[in-house]
Amino acid sequence: MKSKINTNFSRRNFLKTSVLAGGGMLIGFNLLTACKKDAVMPVDIKNLNFNDFNAYIKISDEGYVTIYSTNPEIGQGVKTSMPMIIAEELDVDWSKVNVEQAALDTKNFKRQVAGGSQSIRASWDILRQTGATAKQMLVNAAAAKWKVDASTLKASKGIITNAKGDKIGYGEVVKEAALLEVPENITLKDIKDFTIVGNDAKNVDLNKIITGKPLFGLDYKAGNVLIASVLRPPAFGQKLVSFDDTNAKAVHGVSDVIKFGNKIAVLASSTWAAMKGKKALTAQWKDKKLESTENHDKILTKILDGKKLNVRREDGNVKQAFANADKVIERTYHSPFLPHNCLEPMNFYADVTADKVHLVGPIQTPQWTVNRVAKLLKRKTEDIHCEMTRMGGGFGRRLYGDFALEAAEISSLANKPVKVVYSREDDMTAGRYKPSVKYRIAASLKDGKVTGYHLKEAAINGNMYGLIPNFFPAGCIPNLKIETGNYKSNITTGAWRAPYTNFLAYAEQSFFDELAVELNVDAIQLRLDLLQNVKNTTDKRIEYSGQRMEDTIRLVKEKGNWGKTPEGVYQGFAAYYSHNTHVAEIAEIVLKDGFPVIKKVTAAVDCGVVVNPTGAMNQVQGGVLDGIGHAMYADFSFKNGKPDANNFDRYRLIRMQETPKVEVHFVQNNLSPTGLGEPGLPPAGGAVANAIHAALGKRLYKQPFIKDLQKSSVLG
Amino acid sequence: MPNYTLHINGKEKSVSADADTPLLWILRDELNLVGTKFGCGIAQCGACTVHIDGVATRSCQLQVSILDGVKITTIEGLSDDGKHPVQEAWAAIDVPQCGYCQAGQIMTASAFLAENKNPSEEEIRAAMHGNICRCASYNRIEKAVKVAAEKMA
Numbered sequence: 001m002k003s004k005i006n007t008n009f010s011r012r013n014f015l016k017t018s019v020l021a022g023g024g025m026l027i028g029f030n031l032l033t034a035c036k037k038d039a040v041m042p043v044d045i046k047n048l049n050f051n052d053f054n055a056y057i058k059i060s061d062e063g064y065v066t067i068y069s070t071n072p073e074i075g076q077g078v079k080t081s082m083p084m085i086i087a088e089e090l091d092v093d094w095s096k097v098n099v100e101q102a103a104l105d106t107k108n109f110k111r112q113v114a115g116g117s118q119s120i121r122a123s124w125d126i127l128r129q130t131g132a133t134a135k136q137m138l139v140n141a142a143a144a145k146w147k148v149d150a151s152t153l154k155a156s157k158g159i160i161t162n163a164k165g166d167k168i169g170y171g172e173v174v175k176e177a178a179l180l181e182v183p184e185n186i187t188l189k190d191i192k193d194f195t196i197v198g199n200d201a202k203n204v205d206l207n208k209i210i211t212g213k214p215l216f217g218l219d220y221k222a223g224n225v226l227i228a229s230v231l232r233p234p235a236f237g238q239k240l241v242s243f244d245d246t247n248a249k250a251v252h253g254v255s256d257v258i259k260f261g262n263k264i265a266v267l268a269s270s271t272w273a274a275m276k277g278k279k280a281l282t283a284q285w286k287d288k289k290l291e292s293t294e295n296h297d298k299i300l301t302k303i304l305d306g307k308k309l310n311v312r313r314e315d316g317n318v319k320q321a322f323a324n325a326d327k328v329i330e331r332t333y334h335s336p337f338l339p340h341n342c343l344e345p346m347n348f349y350a351d352v353t354a355d356k357v358h359l360v361g362p363i364q365t366p367q368w369t370v371n372r373v374a375k376l377l378k379r380k381t382e383d384i385h386c387e388m389t390r391m392g393g394g395f396g397r398r399l400y401g402d403f404a405l406e407a408a409e410i411s412s413l414a415n416k417p418v419k420v421v422y423s424r425e426d427d428m429t430a431g432r433y434k435p436s437v438k439y440r441i442a443a444s445l446k447d448g449k450v451t452g453y454h455l456k457e458a459a460i461n462g463n464m465y466g467l468i469p470n471f472f473p474a475g476c477i478p479n480l481k482i483e484t485g486n487y488k489s490n491i492t493t494g495a496w497r498a499p500y501t502n503f504l505a506y507a508e509q510s511f512f513d514e515l516a517v518e519l520n521v522d523a524i525q526l527r528l529d530l531l532q533n534v535k536n537t538t539d540k541r542i543e544y545s546g547q548r549m550e551d552t553i554r555l556v557k558e559k560g561n562w563g564k565t566p567e568g569v570y571q572g573f574a575a576y577y578s579h580n581t582h583v584a585e586i587a588e589i590v591l592k593d594g595f596p597v598i599k600k601v602t603a604a605v606d607c608g609v610v611v612n613p614t615g616a617m618n619q620v621q622g623g624v625l626d627g628i629g630h631a632m633y634a635d636f637s638f639k640n641g642k643p644d645a646n647n648f649d650r651y652r653l654i655r656m657q658e659t660p661k662v663e664v665h666f667v668q669n670n671l672s673p674t675g676l677g678e679p680g681l682p683p684a685g686g687a688v689a690n691a692i693h694a695a696l697g698k699r700l701y702k703q704p705f706i707k708d709l710q711k712s713s714v715l716g
Numbered sequence: 717m718p719n720y721t722l723h724i725n726g727k728e729k730s731v732s733a734d735a736d737t738p739l740l741w742i743l744r745d746e747l748n749l750v751g752t753k754f755g756c757g758i759a760q761c762g763a764c765t766v767h768i769d770g771v772a773t774r775s776c777q778l779q780v781s782i783l784d785g786v787k788i789t790t791i792e793g794l795s796d797d798g799k800h801p802v803q804e805a806w807a808a809i810d811v812p813q814c815g816y817c818q819a820g821q822i823m824t825a826s827a828f829l830a831e832n833k834n835p836s837e838e839e840i841r842a843a844m845h846g847n848i849c850r851c852a853s854y855n856r857i858e859k860a861v862k863v864a865a866e867k868m869a
Binding site: 200202203212221252270271273343390395424425625647654657661 | 717734737738741744745746748749750751752753754755756757758760761763790791792797798803806807810812813814815816817818819822841842844845846847848849850851852853854855856857858
């Protein structure tokens with residue numbers, strides 16, 4: 001299948017080349033359709049003008065290729081997979097490619113953000129064209145050297161060959177190539193000829209990770225930096241009244257105590273001294289409005305019971321379908337707040353001086369951070385330079401640069417370079433939590449069919465984003481209504497891996513499992529029957545593909561031996577489309593002393609072309625286990641504005657002995673790749689809940705499941 | 717501040733620090749050995765695991781003042797250039813996602829395999845249970861320990 005090529009921009013405008021002073025060729029390209037026409041390419045890699053271009057390929061005289069990876073790496077693998085796409089079309093030996101994280105902050109980038117599993121999807125065409133364009137320029141340079149027509153030459157693995165069989169390496173023609181016009185006509189490879197994309201490539205930072213080399217934000221060192229440990233209000237809804245820093249200042253190594261806004265920073269020469277200094281502070285707080293989970297629970301239920309909901313999608317006539325039904329089923333599902341708990345706690349370096357601001361750290365949104373720091377310190381964005389480090393996990397938390405703003409503000413006040421370091425307690429209690437959400441789902445059944453579907457969402461702070469109402473089962477059920485309502489809380493919330501769908505998928509897929517039992521049809525068959533209704537839809541709003549979802553479900557059904565397990569093994573099924581990727585999962589559990597033990601999950605995934613199979617498998621495995629872990633164990637509640645857990649002694653994350661084997665299968669096709677950081681997660685909770693029902697006959701309506709399972713009589 | 721002499725990765729290092737400073741912060745802040753990671757500070761996650769006389773230990777809970785005479789090994793001293801069988805297995809299987817917890821995982825696994833040459837699957841899962849991987853690369857960690865055990869046998 002020919003891949004779609006974007007032709008509405010000129011390659012001359014998005015790609016520039018230059019001869020490097022130190023030898024070699026530099027190709028700068030812009031992931032945005034246009035960059036400034038008068039941009040002058042720098043000759044020194046260290047002095048690149050990042051406002052003109054945001055991605056670079058360097059080809060040395062020896063033919064070695066360095067690709068500066070533009071998108072933040074949070075463990076989702078783009079630092080490996082995006083360069084693979086360039087290298088594929090450039091046609092170089094992957095072993096000669098070195099990948100470095102580009103430090104960028106520019107107005108002109110397309111999407112220098114890690115989040116929403118969009119990095120690969122947004123960049124596929126441009127990465128391919130950039131690689132292919134660079135290759136064509138090298139070929140054109142060789143043609144000029146040999147005085148032959150470029151079309152008579154072949155290039156492969158960094159070597160150009162002419163009709164006589166003479167060979168020349170890319171490195172030998174880089175200087176000439178860099179001076180050529182950027183060609184407008186290029187040919188992309190046929191996907192079936194790919195040798196890098198679709199083959200396993202190791203994580204590019206692998207060796208550094210396993211030998212303990214500095215890589216992460218917390219590892220970043222700079223001169224005489226002071227470590228800042230920040231005391232924030234212990235409860236949401238508190239204001240700082242006064243504080244006493246006598247004991248904090250007496251801690252050896254503490255040099256400054258600085259109040260900023262509602263917080264107090266203790267600056268010290270070492271992390272331990274800063275943390276000790278913070279603990280030695282005493283502060284008085286005034287309570288403004290302290291909220292509790294118990295109260296939220298009542299508020300969310302009231303929203304679901306009430307009539308003030310916003311309609312997000314409405315098809316047919318739900319009211320009538322329910323009135324004419326043989327039976328109506330209604331269930332309510334609940335999930336708690338969840339902290340992200342990146343294993344590397346939040347941290348950021350800032351050096352604010354009179355003429356510039358230097359920021360370094362783990363951040364998913366460098367652009368946002370630069371803009372906000374500029375506003376906060378009343379500086380020009382041009383004076384702010386932001387470097388990204390590798391990130392010890394993201395999960396959405398590092399989309400929010402609150403910790404970077406803290407570092408900038410403290411450095412500005414202290415007039416010194418400062419690194420803010422969160423303790424685990426700081427990280428867990430000053431979070432941007434996944435909001436607590438309730439869903440009430442009702443369906444009408446008539447003559448053995450699902451005739452109506454009504455989903456209401458009540459959430460703290462934010463509601464499901466615009467596209468989600470057009471996911472399954474939209475288009476499958478003639479009468480459908482999706483409504484949302486929310487309550488504004490002072491507890492800060494934000495995106496958490498697979499926002500909303502992380503919990504919605506479990507609620508909905510658990511509900512469809514109940515419908516299958518009620519209709520006395522196989523759970524997979526019910527989904528397949530429903531999907532037939534959306535296959536020929538003319539509704540442009542529908543986000544997913546009925547055919548791709550069906551193919552994905554059929555693959556998991558076959559690979560997961562649906563319905564063919566030995567006695568004592570119970571299966572549960574769930575399928576979900578999110579972040580442009582279709583995923584279906586079958587969970588298998590056994591009972592050990594009456595308690596469900598998850599032994600295996602089989603996942604089938606349609607993410608288009610699989611760029612890096614190892615990396616892709618890792619993402620899905622991790623997503624599935626993350627989904628199971630949080631659905632099973634994660635609990636986080638508030639009492640008087642204060643979280644009831646602040647470290648891993650009270651907050652339970654999934655660990656080795658609780659993990660099943662996850663087997664991943666990919667649907668084979670040549671469609672443009674879609675992201676994988678998130679889509680593996682949403683179906684996992686539903687598959688497990690449905691398997692637990694198969695084993696125990698018990699439905700789970702609340703996360704974490706462990707609470708209900710422990711209460712259940714099966715455990716004695 | 718008192719002075720302490722520590723035996724780290726085969727070398728003697730002299731540090732000046734408060735007696736209650738955890739080894740973790742001595743390694744990271746004073747000795748620039750940042751491979752040992754800070755995750756929780758209460759010995760719950762295993763990111764800060766080092767070997768004390770060959771035993772996997774949480775460095776966030778070890779005060780510098782009690783380390784006289786013990787041999788400390790960190791990820792940087794486990795091998796020259798990543799050649800320990802556990803590191804090689806980690807590389808072969810491409811275990812890491814974000815990679816932050818992996819030094820701690822490797823230190824736990826290497827101490828475990830030094831003691832147990834022929835571990836069962838259940839023993840591996842129990843030995844690694846104390847180390848959190850937030851990206852949940854557990855399937856591959858388990859496989860890598862198995863591969864390393866076969867290599868070391």
